[in-house]
Amino acid sequence: xxxxxxxxxxxxxxxxxxxxxxxxxxxxxxxxxxxxxxxxxxxxxxxxxxxxxxxxxxxxxxxxxxxxxxxxxxxxxxxxxxxxxxxxxxxxxxxxxxxxxxxxxxxxxxxxxxxxxxxxxxxxxxxxxxxxxxxxxxxxxxxxxxxxxxxxxxxxxxxxxxxxxxxxxxxxxxxxxxxxxxxxxxxxxxxxxxxxxxxxxxxxxxxxxxxxxxxxxxxxxxxxxxxxxxxxxxxxxxxxxxxxxxxxxxxxxxxxxxxxx
Amino acid sequence: xxxxxxxxxxxxxxxxxxxxxxxxxxxxxxxxxxxxxxxxxxxxxxxxxxxxxxxxxxxxxxxxxxxxxxxxxxxxxxxxxxxxxxxxxxxxxxxxxxxxxxxxxxxxxxxxxxxxxxxxxxxxxxxxxxxxxxxxxxxxxxxxxxxxxxxxxxxxxxxxxxxxxxxxxxxxxxxxxxxxxxxxxxxxxxxxxxxxxxxxxxxxxxxxxxxxxxxxxxxxxxxxxxxxxxxxxxxxxxxxxxxxxxxxxx
Ligand SMILES: Nc1ncnc2c1ncn2[C@@H]1O[C@H](COP(=O)(O)OP(=O)(O)OP(=O)(O)O)[C@@H](O)[C@H]1O
Ligand SMILES: [Mg+2]
Numbered sequence: 001x002x003x004x005x006x007x008x009x010x011x012x013x014x015x016x017x018x019x020x021x022x023x024x025x026x027x028x029x030x031x032x033x034x035x036x037x038x039x040x041x042x043x044x045x046x047x048x049x050x051x052x053x054x055x056x057x058x059x060x061x062x063x064x065x066x067x068x069x070x071x072x073x074x075x076x077x078x079x080x081x082x083x084x085x086x087x088x089x090x091x092x093x094x095x096x097x098x099x100x101x102x103x104x105x106x107x108x109x110x111x112x113x114x115x116x117x118x119x120x121x122x123x124x125x126x127x128x129x130x131x132x133x134x135x136x137x138x139x140x141x142x143x144x145x146x147x148x149x150x151x152x153x154x155x156x157x158x159x160x161x162x163x164x165x166x167x168x169x170x171x172x173x174x175x176x177x178x179x180x181x182x183x184x185x186x187x188x189x190x191x192x193x194x195x196x197x198x199x200x201x202x203x204x205x206x207x208x209x210x211x212x213x214x215x216x217x218x219x220x221x222x223x224x225x226x227x228x229x230x231x232x233x234x235x236x237x238x239x240x241x242x243x244x245x246x247x248x249x250x251x252x253x254x255x256x257x258x259x260x261x
Numbered sequence: 262x263x264x265x266x267x268x269x270x271x272x273x274x275x276x277x278x279x280x281x282x283x284x285x286x287x288x289x290x291x292x293x294x295x296x297x298x299x300x301x302x303x304x305x306x307x308x309x310x311x312x313x314x315x316x317x318x319x320x321x322x323x324x325x326x327x328x329x330x331x332x333x334x335x336x337x338x339x340x341x342x343x344x345x346x347x348x349x350x351x352x353x354x355x356x357x358x359x360x361x362x363x364x365x366x367x368x369x370x371x372x373x374x375x376x377x378x379x380x381x382x383x384x385x386x387x388x389x390x391x392x393x394x395x396x397x398x399x400x401x402x403x404x405x406x407x408x409x410x411x412x413x414x415x416x417x418x419x420x421x422x423x424x425x426x427x428x429x430x431x432x433x434x435x436x437x438x439x440x441x442x443x444x445x446x447x448x449x450x451x452x453x454x455x456x457x458x459x460x461x462x463x464x465x466x467x468x469x470x471x472x473x474x475x476x477x478x479x480x481x482x483x484x485x486x487x488x489x490x491x492x493x494x495x496x497x498x499x500x501x502x503x504x505x506x507x508x509x510x511x
Binding site: 036117120121124125126128129130131132133134135136 | 315318320340344345347348350352354355356358359360361362371372374375376422426
C-alpha cells in the first residue's frame with residue numbers, strides 16, 4: 001500500500017513549507033527596517049487593498065449584523081432578555097465574529113489577488129527583470145504588500161464591525177422599536193477595553209498572515225500558468241487555516257492577560 | 262586576432278556548471294566577452310542558453326565555476342555592489358518581461374528610480390524615456406499599457422528599458438524568437454545601431470542563423486553543456502563537424 005508513505009511525504013512537505021514560510025517572514029523583518037523604503041508603492045498598495053475590499057467588507061458586515069440579530073431575537077425573547085441584545089451582539093461581533101469573518105473575506109479577496117499577481121510576475125520573469133535592473137524585488141513587491149495588509153486589515157475590520165452593528169441596530173429599530181441612539185448607548189456601555197484592545201491586536205496579525213502567505217505563495221510560484229492558479233488558491237487555503245490558528249492563540253493569550261484579574 | 266587581446270574581458274565565465282537534479286545542463290561552459298565585441302551564443306532549444314545567461318547576472322546560482330563581470334567575481338559581491346554592477350548591464354528577456362501593471366513610460370522609468378544619482382545621469386526622466394523610445398522607434402507608445410502592444414512592440418519596449426541606464430554591456434536572450442522575419446530584421450538592425458551609437462559590448466543568445474550571420478563578431482556553439490566550438494561565422498560554416506553543420510546547413 002502507498003498510504004503510509006503518502007502520508008509521510010505529505011507531512012514532510014507540510015513541515016518544510018512551514019519552515020520556508022518562517023524563513024520568508026524572517027527575511028521580511030530583516031528588510032522592512034532597512035532603507036531604501038518604497039513609500040509610494042506602499043501607499044499604492046494600501047489604496048488598492050482598501051479599494052478592492054471596502055464594499056465587500058461593508059456588505060458582508062451589514063448582512064452579518066442583520067442576520068445575527070434576527071437569529072438571536074427569538075431565543076432572547078424567550079428569556080425576556082431582549083434588552084441584552086446590543087451588548088451581546090456588540091461583544092460577540094467586536095471580539096470574535098467580526099475580525100474572523102472579515103479576515104476570511106480578505107483572505108479570499110486580497111490574499112488570492114496577491115498570490116496570483118506575484119505568481120504571474122514570477123512566471124513571466126518580471127520579478128527577475130526587477131532584480132537585474134538593480135531594484136530589490138523582495139522589498140518592492142513583498143515588503144510593501146505585507147506592510148499594507150498589516151496596516152489595512154485592522155481598519156477594514158473596524159469599518160466592518162461598525163457596519164455590522166448598524167445592521168443589528170436596524171433590526172432592533174424595526175422589530176423592537178429601539179432607537180438607534182439607545183442601541184448605540186448600550187453598545188458603548190457594554191464594550192470594554194478588554195474587548196477592543198485584544199481584537200485590534202489580533203487584526204494586525206490577521207493582516208500580516210494574509211500578506212505573508214499570499215506573497216510567499218506568489219513569490220515562489222512554480223513555473224507555468226497552472227502554477228499561478230495554484231499559488232492563488234493555496235494562498236487562500238493556507239491563510240484561512242492560519243487565521244484560525246492565530247485566532248486560537250489570540251484567545252488563549254487574551255484569556256491569560258485580561259480575564260484572570 | 263580577437264582572442265589575443267591583452268585587456269581583460271568585460272564578461273567572463275569559467276567552467277560554469279549547473280544541474281537541476283539529474284539534468285546536467287551546463288557541464289563546464291567557458292565564455293569571454295571583450296570590450297566592444299558582439300558575441301553570439303547558439304545552441305538547440307533546451308541546451309541551457311537561458312540558464313547560462315541567468316547564472317551570468319546572478320538570477321540563478323551556479324553549482325560551480327567563476328563568473329566575472331568587469332573583473333568582479335559576482336559570487337563574492339554583496340547585494341548593494343551587485344545591484345550597482347547590474348546597472349551597467351542591460352538584459353533583454355526572452356519573453357520581454359514588461360511590468361503588466363505599469364504603462365510603457367513607467368516601465369522605462371523603473372530602472373531609473375534608485376540609480377540615477379549614482380550614475381551621475383543629469384537628464385530628466387522624461388528626456389531619458391523619450392530618447393530610449395526614439396531609439397527603438399516607439400515614441401508614440403509611451404502611454405500605452407503592455408497588454409496593448411504587439412509582440413514585436415513589446416520586444417522593442419523591453420529593449421528600450423534595457424538601454425535606459427546606458428549600460429556598457431547588453432545581454433540579449435533570443436531577441437528575435439517568435440517574431441516575423443521583417444520584425445526580426447528590424448530588431449537586428451536596432452541592435453546594430455545601438456552597438457554603433459553607444460559602443461557597447463553585447464552577448465546575444467539565439468538560434469536564428471540569419472541573426473548570427475549579420476551581427477556576430479564571434480560565435481560560440483553551446484552543445485551538450487560545453488562550448489563546443491568557437492569562431493567567426495565564416496569559420497563555422499566551413500566546418501566539417503556534423504554537429505556544427507546541423508546548425509548552419511538547412
Ligand atoms: N528553473 C528550472 N528548474 C528545473 N529545470 C530547469 C529550470 N530552468 C531550466 N531548466 C532546464 O534546463 C534546461 C535548459 O533550459 P534553458 O531555458 O536554458 O534552455 P534554452 O537553451 O534557453 O532553450 P530555448 O532556446 O528554448 O530558450 C532545460 O532542460 C530545462 O528543463
Ligand atoms: Mg531560452
